[in-house]
Amino acid sequence: MDARNLLVLLSFGITLVLLVTWFHLPLLSLTNKEALNCNIYSGWCTSKNRFHSSSSDPNPINKPTTFSNHHQQLKHEFDVPRHPLDPLTIQEFNEVRAVLSTHPLFKSSNSYTLNSLVLEEPDKELVLKWKKGQPLLPRKASIVALVKGVTHTLTVDLNTNQITNHETSPAAGYPTMTIEEMMSVLDVPLKNNEFNNTITKHGVDLADLVCLPLSSGWYGTPVEENIRLIKVQCYSRKGSVNFYMKPIEGVTVLVDMDKKEVVSITDNGQNIPIANGVDTDYRYSVQKLNKELKLINPISLEQPKGPSFTVDGHIVKWANWEFHLKPDPRAGIIISQAKVRDPDTSELRSVIYKGFTSELFVPYMDPTDGWYFKTYMDAGEYGFGLQAMPLDPLNDCPRNAYYMDGVFASADGTPFIQPNMICIFESYAGDIAWRHAECPITDMRVTEVRPKVTLVVRMAAAVANYDYIMDWEFQTDGLIRSKVGLSGILMVKGTTYENMNQVPDQEYLYGTLLSENIIGVIHDHFITYYLDMDVDGSDNSFVKVNIKRQETSPGESPRKSYLKAVRKVAKTEKDAQIKLQLYDPSEFHVVNSLKKTKVGNPVGYKLVPGATAASLLDPEDPPQKRAAFTNNQIWVTPYNKSEQWAGGLLVYQSQGDDTLQVWSNRDRPIENKDIVLWYTVGFHHVPCQEDYPIMPTVSSSFDLKPVNFFERNPILRMPPNFKDDLPVCKAQDSA
Numbered sequence: 001m002d003a004r005n006l007l008v009l010l011s012f013g014i015t016l017v018l019l020v021t022w023f024h025l026p027l028l029s030l031t032n033k034e035a036l037n038c039n040i041y042s043g044w045c046t047s048k049n050r051f052h053s054s055s056s057d058p059n060p061i062n063k064p065t066t067f068s069n070h071h072q073q074l075k076h077e078f079d080v081p082r083h084p085l086d087p088l089t090i091q092e093f094n095e096v097r098a099v100l101s102t103h104p105l106f107k108s109s110n111s112y113t114l115n116s117l118v119l120e121e122p123d124k125e126l127v128l129k130w131k132k133g134q135p136l137l138p139r140k141a142s143i144v145a146l147v148k149g150v151t152h153t154l155t156v157d158l159n160t161n162q163i164t165n166h167e168t169s170p171a172a173g174y175p176t177m178t179i180e181e182m183m184s185v186l187d188v189p190l191k192n193n194e195f196n197n198t199i200t201k202h203g204v205d206l207a208d209l210v211c212l213p214l215s216s217g218w219y220g221t222p223v224e225e226n227i228r229l230i231k232v233q234c235y236s237r238k239g240s241v242n243f244y245m246k247p248i249e250g251v252t253v254l255v256d257m258d259k260k261e262v263v264s265i266t267d268n269g270q271n272i273p274i275a276n277g278v279d280t281d282y283r284y285s286v287q288k289l290n291k292e293l294k295l296i297n298p299i300s301l302e303q304p305k306g307p308s309f310t311v312d313g314h315i316v317k318w319a320n321w322e323f324h325l326k327p328d329p330r331a332g333i334i335i336s337q338a339k340v341r342d343p344d345t346s347e348l349r350s351v352i353y354k355g356f357t358s359e360l361f362v363p364y365m366d367p368t369d370g371w372y373f374k375t376y377m378d379a380g381e382y383g384f385g386l387q388a389m390p391l392d393p394l395n396d397c398p399r400n401a402y403y404m405d406g407v408f409a410s411a412d413g414t415p416f417i418q419p420n421m422i423c424i425f426e427s428y429a430g431d432i433a434w435r436h437a438e439c440p441i442t443d444m445r446v447t448e449v450r451p452k453v454t455l456v457v458r459m460a461a462a463v464a465n466y467d468y469i470m471d472w473e474f475q476t477d478g479l480i481r482s483k484v485g486l487s488g489i490l491m492v493k494g495t496t497y498e499n500m501n502q503v504p505d506q507e508y509l510y511g512t513l514l515s516e517n518i519i520g521v522i523h524d525h526f527i528t529y530y531l532d533m534d535v536d537g538s539d540n541s542f543v544k545v546n547i548k549r550q551e552t553s554p555g556e557s558p559r560k561s562y563l564k565a566v567r568k569v570a571k572t573e574k575d576a577q578i579k580l581q582l583y584d585p586s587e588f589h590v591v592n593s594l595k596k597t598k599v600g601n602p603v604g605y606k607l608v609p610g611a612t613a614a615s616l617l618d619p620e621d622p623p624q625k626r627a628a629f630t631n632n633q634i635w636v637t638p639y640n641k642s643e644q645w646a647g648g649l650l651v652y653q654s655q656g657d658d659t660l661q662v663w664s665n666r667d668r669p670i671e672n673k674d675i676v677l678w679y680t681v682g683f684h685h686v687p688c689q690e691d692y693p694i695m696p697t698v699s700s701s702f703d704l705k706p707v708n709f710f711e712r713n714p715i716l717r718m719p720p721n722f723k724d725d726l727p728v729c730k731a732q733d734s735a
């Protein structure tokens with residue numbers, strides 16, 4: 001199999017039979033007594049009342065596959081939009097293609113690529129006014145197309161079947177690559193005899209070659225001018241599916257992505273051997289089992305009365321939450337119009353208008369020739385949603401999960417399905433939502449405890465070697481947690497070293513020796529979130545609540561010092577460019593100053609950062625200029641429909657002239673305005689041997705937590721678990 005076919009397999013290899021069927025059977029109405037007797041009434045102990053995925057293929061990568069996934073298409077053929085934010089349907093994609101085909105730019109199918117084709121969301125004020133049952137707002141498609149090196153942005157009105165807007169972009173940079181482009185560049189080096197000879201000289205059989213398309217960043221050199229470039233580096237897959245651990249170090253092919261020609265081939269790794277790849281295969285089927293190892297018994301969550309959430313088209317309802325959920329080729333998951341029901345008034349109250357992963361930045365920390373350019377922006381360059389592989393039922397998501405497919409457009413506009421792209425499930429990890437036990441001295445004998453159940457929306461994007469597990473978790477107490485889990489395989493560097501005792505200066509390893517001939521290179525991950533907060537309405541303010549030490553005056557108190565909270569409303573954008581500081585801490589509130597609680601506090605939500613890291617690169621370093629949205633951890637901008645992608649609309653080879661930093665430096669007023677909060681989760685990753693040959697998941701998160709939003713604890717009236725509600729089934733009854 002050649003490299004191209006292997007990449008096809010990697011990108012689409014998991015798609016074939018993952019047909020999801022949602023058996024929405026009526027909930028079984030068993031009385032507690034009946035349910036307890038699971039031998040006779042095995043009702044809930046079987047999987048009948050669960051959401052289903054019909055695939056349980058443990059090893060899908062071995063399946064043959066095709067680019068057009070006809071089976072899944074059939075399932076979505078008759079999808080109709082029912083909400084103004086619903087993604088484009090198969091029929092709408094086909095209509096867009098028909099409209100475009102009448103335009104001279106799109107006459108010949110091999111002269112253009114549609115790098116983005118998604119719903120153009122209606123104006124926010126119209127969406128906010130729209131109510132279920134009303135006619136749908138006019139449907140429009142937003143298109144980013146590349147024609148002969150020029151980026152065109154177009155709008156197609158699907159009601160009139162007209163192109164209503166057409167502009168060419170003056171900005172530097174190119175749109176997100178299409179899957180077809182990523183694949184087609186891998187053929188290019190193989191047409192070059194010098195490349196074949198180079199690979200052979202490294203002792204690699206061309207039949208074992210696997211190559212990756214690596215975005216080349218932008219460094220302002222003459223060779224980058226007016227040309228869309230990509231770098232190709234290759235690996236040997238001989239003896240292990242984990243080819244990432246067998247780099248052909250030092251060989252970099254620079255490719256003209258449009259002409260599909262080799263620009264240059266560099267080889268400065270002639271003396272570096274290919275690592276042997278022994279024991280790097282991570283598949284369960286090939287592991288040598290150690291009989292001494294204690295295994296965990298199978299585990300799963302039981303829901304005697306079935307799931308508590310519903311998915312109606314793209315509207316998810318669970319407990320006190322309601323939100324719109326859609327897959328997006330660039331952002332992955334988009335959460336819209338998230339509202340929480342007030343337990344006192346029963347009113348659905350708005351929290352977020354729109355939240356998603358706006359951009360990622362992954363710079364590697366090795367300045368040498370084959371590595372300096374590795375400064376990936378995974379959403380804008382590769383498409384975070386395009387890289388979201390089908391989730392593996394029972395392992396990526398528990399058995400009680402519901403799966404949602406993505407329906408996206410390929411480079412010529414033909415729709416395709418990204419099956420099982422998102423899962424939704426209720427999670428119970430044995431945690432406590434709130435508790436109090438009265439101690440014996442009061443003689444009151446009160447013990448009240450509530451179990452914590454949450455709703456998780458999950459996606460896992462495998463951007464080549466790295467896997468990002470993206471969760472949005474909703475809690476009944478009003479908190480939203482957004483979590484990033486990093487797993488997958490390190491991008492490693494080949495070396496002559498086999499042991500640390502051969503290394504003269506560890507600093508110039510740029511990483512950690514993980515195995516013979518393998519260095520895990522130090523790198524960062526930054527994930528920047530767009531959070532259009534609408535706390536009880538669109539007009540909000542950002543308040544920095546600074547926690548400061550106050551010294552007491554002499555004689556005032558036996559205490560010398562205490563802490564006080566000093567509130568400061570951000571007037572303009574620059575007031576809200578925030579770098580986190582442990583010794584000068586603040587809380588970060590988004591409040592609606594027009595809405596107050598009964599005792600007069602403005603209602604709000606606060607952003608609670610988790611463990612994070614800041615970028616330490618020089619602000620003038622070209623990758624840092626392009627990723628200037630990581631210069632602060634928090635930013636607040638006034639709402640602007642065209643400012644959603646933190647690195648700019650056109651991120652590929654961008655030069656940093658259209659980033660969040662540039663917008664925020666306009667220093668526009670943000671007090672009592674429709675505002676957008678931006679937050680960046682960061683990781684410094686100094687690899688260690690446990691990350692080899694595949695990484696245990698490392699996570700970080702942030703919370704959006706109600707702050708004076710409710711009058712009191714919103715889950716005060718929630719019931720505890722009662723024994724009768726949780727019948728114990730015999731193990732064999734569980735399906």
Ligand SMILES: *[C@@H]1O[C@H](CO)[C@@H](O)[C@H](O)[C@H]1NC(C)=O
Pocket residue numbers: 190191192193196206207
């Ligand atoms: C390079 O090797 C590949 C794989 O064997 C082959 O298909 C291709 O024709 C070769 N290229 C040249 C220019 O010989």
Ligand SMILES: *[C@@H]1O[C@H](CO)[C@@H](O)[C@H](O)[C@H]1NC(C)=O
Pocket residue numbers: 640641642643663
């Ligand atoms: C909205 O954003 C675009 C892109 O940054 C900018 O050109 C425009 O001036 C912005 N509008 C306002 C009112 O800030």
